Amino acid sequence: xxxxxxxxxxxxxxxxxxxxxxxxxxxxxxxxxxxxxxxxxxxxxxxxxxxxxxxxxxxxxxxxxxxxxxxxxxxxxxxxxxxxxxxxxxxxxxxxxxxxxxxxxxxxxxxxxxxxxxxxxxxxxxxxxxxxxxxxxxxxxxxxxxxxxxxxxxx
Amino acid sequence: xxxxxxxxxxxxxxxxxxxxxxxxxxxxxxxxxxxxxxxxxxxxxxxxxxxxxxxxxxxxxxxxxxxxxxxxxxxxxxxxxxxxxxxxxxxxxxxxxxxxxxxxxxxxxxxxxxxxxxxxxxxxxxxxxxxxxxxxxxxxxxxxxxxxxxxxxxxxxx
Numbered sequence: 001x002x003x004x005x006x007x008x009x010x011x012x013x014x015x016x017x018x019x020x021x022x023x024x025x026x027x028x029x030x031x032x033x034x035x036x037x038x039x040x041x042x043x044x045x046x047x048x049x050x051x052x053x054x055x056x057x058x059x060x061x062x063x064x065x066x067x068x069x070x071x072x073x074x075x076x077x078x079x080x081x082x083x084x085x086x087x088x089x090x091x092x093x094x095x096x097x098x099x100x101x102x103x104x105x106x107x108x109x110x111x112x113x114x115x116x117x118x119x120x121x122x123x124x125x126x127x128x129x130x131x132x133x134x135x136x137x138x139x140x141x142x143x144x145x146x147x148x149x150x151x152x153x154x155x
Numbered sequence: 156x157x158x159x160x161x162x163x164x165x166x167x168x169x170x171x172x173x174x175x176x177x178x179x180x181x182x183x184x185x186x187x188x189x190x191x192x193x194x195x196x197x198x199x200x201x202x203x204x205x206x207x208x209x210x211x212x213x214x215x216x217x218x219x220x221x222x223x224x225x226x227x228x229x230x231x232x233x234x235x236x237x238x239x240x241x242x243x244x245x246x247x248x249x250x251x252x253x254x255x256x257x258x259x260x261x262x263x264x265x266x267x268x269x270x271x272x273x274x275x276x277x278x279x280x281x282x283x284x285x286x287x288x289x290x291x292x293x294x295x296x297x298x299x300x301x302x303x304x305x306x307x308x309x310x311x312x313x
Contacts, residue, residue: 017170024177031181035188074281127282131275132203134284135303139205153285 070105071152074125074137082133084140095136102144116147124152195234195241196274196302197221203277205303216268218259219302220244222287223276229283231255235262246286255287259294270298 073085083093089105092098109119121141125134134151141149194214200223221232221241232243235258244255253261263269271291275284291299 017174021170021174021177024174024181028177028181028184031184031188035184125281127280127285129281130277131279131281131284132277134281135203135205135277135301138301139207139303142207151285151288153289 069120069122070109070146071122071124072137072141074123074129074133076126076129076133079130082129082136084137092140095140098137099140099143102141102146106145116145119146119148121146121149122152123149193234194219194272195221195232197223197232197241200274200276201278202274202302202304204306205301206305208301208303208305214272216266217270217272217300218262219272219274220255220287221274222279222283224279224283229279229286231287233258246290254290256290256293259290259296263294263296268298269296270300271296272300272302274302 070086072090074082075085076082081093083091084098085091086105090098090101092101106116106119110116123134123137123141125137138149194217196219200221218233218235221230223230229246230243231246232241234241235244243252244258245252246255259269259271273284273287288299
């Protein structure tokens with residue numbers, strides 16, 4: 001009979017990291033799945049314009065009422081298209097085209113001595129115009145450099 | 156002289172750098188991620204695409220108003236209290252439900268710096284938005300924001 005001596009004892013030199021790694025991985029995946037990360041949403045800021053007409057009986061400072069506002073009328077010939085019109089100065093059915101025309105209009109107004117803060121833009125869409133088209137017009141006006149943009153309601 | 160790696164160490168990889176990196180990642184996600192923070196947005200509403208919008212750093216004093224149309228009928232809802240859920244706010248009051256204008260007027264009185272964020276469905280008509288704008292104007296809310304997305308794919312997909 002052959003008697004073998006005890007094998008060499010195998011000592012671990014540190015703590016067992018496996019459960020820790022498991023828990024940490026679960027936490028990491030949970031946070032990645034549940035967390036909401038900012039970046040996609042943006043906001044178009046607007047200050048409510050003050051108008052001389054309307055149903056409110058509030059007395060307002062006449063200086064706050066804009067003089068000669070730029071009114072952009074928006075219609076929707078088809079559900080997928082819109083057309084923005086302002087007299088003979090603006091007639092566009094595309095966001096980029098509208099922005100180009102509005103940029104030229106703003107340059108003309110500035111050349112005529114108007115200050116940017118005094119120029120109020122009113123967007124006046126028809127009732128059936130889609131909100132997404134309204135936002136396109138709004139974005140074009142913002143992109144052209146106008147800062148005071150509001151909405152004019154239609155009957 | 157070359158040091159011999161102890162047998163007990165040579166049998167498995169060194170996980171310490173892995174744990175370091177994962178711990179850093181966890182701390183990063185815990186700091187950056189917004190978990191359990193809700194402004195009352197209706198995630199089902201598809202908001203319009205807009206490239207030029209600005210990011211609002213702080214949504215303090217802000218009421219997010221969900222606006223959509225259901226078969227041409229305007230529907231508005233918002234989370235009026237931080238711990239409460241989203242409530243329907245009809246444009247015209249009925250029974251115990253206050254109208255949107257009354258709710259906005261009350262909130263404006265309580266908080267002079269109230270900002271309104273419109274989280275509107277891209278396919279709703281201006282007629283619906285107009286009613287909301289008129290209610291906001293009657294409530295004397297002067298700061299208004301339109302929430303947009305920078306993901307054109309979301310708009311194109313629908």
